[in-house]
Amino acid sequence: MSERNRRVLLVGRPAGIPLATDFAIDNAPLAPLVSGQFRVRNHYLSVDPAQRGWAADVSNYSQPVPLGSVMRALAVGRIVASRHPDFPVGTGVYGWFGWQQFATAGPADVLTRVADTGLPLSAHAGVLGINGLTAWLAFHDLGRPRGGETVLVSTAAGAVGSIVGQLAKAAGCVVVGLTGSDEKAALCLRDFGCDRAFNYRSRPLDRLLAEALPEGADIFFDNVGGEILDRALRSLRPGGRLIQCGTASIASWDPAPTGPRNEREVLTRRLTWSGFVIFDHAARFAEAAAGLVALIRAGALTYREDIRVGLDEAPGALGDVYAGRNTGKTLIDLTGEG
């Protein structure tokens, strides 16, 4: 085992989307483990839109990452040294291991242990990680889908959206996807469960949504917020459910952006507009993962990974995700390092 640890540090406080220049890479010595700790060699680092919020100088549901420290991130890896009896060497784990080669961790940092699913380790940071778990729990619990209903999904080719589309299809819904390019729209139709899919850059949004949803939608699984949200909300049928899972289209919340008032729409359409943060639901991860694995084995759920090789790829990866230069789950592969 290397005695040194290459790490991605947060060195700038981004006003909006974190860019490569907000990070620096160093190479620090590894401290010895103390009792109760174990060391994780990270195989795949996760790149998640939520990292924007963690890097910003505003607490939302979690505290900001301190400047100069390792960028907070999820990762999947294997335990290579341990001073904790419940976490022996060789255990596969997914959790808060940061953008670095090696994490010095404890039980509280672990979200899930890698179960023997037959799927590659990378899947545990994507389709079986927070992306798939979010899709499963938010769509089922907050969407309450019924067969025959119409489901609209934004970022329908993204790490969460691509799974939501397929879950909606499996639930017997009509699935309409919004995504950022014609190529991704084609992929949504081919692989991600969509009956109709649209490049939201292809025409004015009002025309696009009128065409996408001639009879409205019952569920909107939204990862973007902004104008797409405002217009889609006005396409929801009475009793519609709006799941707010991200706000990727809003470049900055400071100063606070404005938009059309939505309270009358919530009222007259009798909407239920709910926010979802996956970390509230740890007690149900195993149940959700089992559901996802069953669908994958049945051939009803495919997933796509956008794997970039090497720690040096991490700093720029978040900007790429926000610019839509990914399809499916973005991961940083460290298996060739260290």
Place this chain on the structure above:
Amino acid sequence: MSERNRRVLLVGRPAGIPLATDFAIDNAPLAPLVSGQFRVRNHYLSVDPAQRGWAADVSNYSQPVPLGSVMRALAVGRIVASRHPDFPVGTGVYGWFGWQQFATAGPADVLTRVADTGLPLSAHAGVLGINGLTAWLAFHDLGRPRGGETVLVSTAAGAVGSIVGQLAKAAGCVVVGLTGSDEKAALCLRDFGCDRAFNYRSRPLDRLLAEALPEGADIFFDNVGGEILDRALRSLRPGGRLIQCGTASIASWDPAPTGPRNEREVLTRRLTWSGFVIFDHAARFAEAAAGLVALIRAGALTYREDIRVGLDEAPGALGDVYAGRNTGKTLIDLTGEG
């Protein structure tokens, strides 16, 4: 029985709050009943903020009232002539009987029959009418209150809010009321279940809400929308429930007003923001009314009526409600007419 019928007609299409000048009173002959119909002599006409939406030239959850026809309204009265076997003369009924002395009605116009509660007939158009039913069903179903939680109510001295405060108190919650005058705030404390009550005109809203909710709220039962909504939403604790029951603070929706974007708050606070329209829930009116009657009999629910005498009072009453010149339920008493 009079052969003529004094009626309040909608003659103007209000852009915002309907004013007395948007209405005219006529005196029309009554047509004979046909089979399946019955005639209701209205005792109390209901004055409801929702009438603004019905009078506007925009359909929301119901079609606009045609110009020149009787203003759509709820009322409570007794059947004075009948050609329907299930609705004999003498039956007390509450329903869509309009702002007029006599309604020619059928079964579809009836919301509830007046049960033998020992309460005066007027109560069936207020605390046991849509106001109380709304408070009961929206607060319990969408608020899902737990003992010890903090509940914020806007228009806390109004027809719905005054009941919500008392239901919240009965559910073991800490109740904080917002209302439009110091006198009403005192009434909220004395009669309407509030532990704290504030005149929202007394100081800047940010200071007021910081003082009203030093530790945030779990439930916001909102009847006003606008800036109060935006600020109260930002005072909700994680997992908070926001019940949108009215938007009384917004004078006009054309052009669409703007406000701060709320989707990030919905997400990071994991809110559930739901719209409620009472007419979706007719199947549960009897259950809710029974719950309200039980509380009234137990001395845990008081209600207040703002009764104005004579049909001529109806045209101006809606403007008064929107201006906050009422406390409790506004009714027009027709018992002295006809």
